[in-house]
Amino acid sequence: MARAGGYGLSIDAVFYRGRGCPECKGRGYRGRIGIFQVISWNETLSQALLSGATGQEIERVAIESGAPTVTADAIRKAAEGIITIDEAIRVGAMG
Secondary structure (H helix, E strand, O other): OOOOOOOOOOOOOOOOOOOOOOOOOOOOOOOOOOOOOOOOOOHHHHHHHHOOOOHHHHHHHHHHOOOOOHHHHHHHHHHOOOOOHHHHHHOOOOO
8 A cells, every 4th residue: 555655665664652751641752743645736637637537536646646645654654753653543544
């Protein structure tokens, strides 16, 4: 799923689980970070939109054009230790 969405996960990727502390209220992290899908508009997407494509069809065309998915962004951030994999699942990026 991640590879198809623009992120090739390394075979030796390590995911972390937050330990928590009083400062983070036991969650294992503080603050917020966005999980995004950024789409660069192109002619193929314009044609899909003009032809009345559904949101799912437009997303498929965007991914085929190289746009990373929300899931790929969440997995990348989890693999880099920016967020936990638990948090990626909690916010619904993995489903």
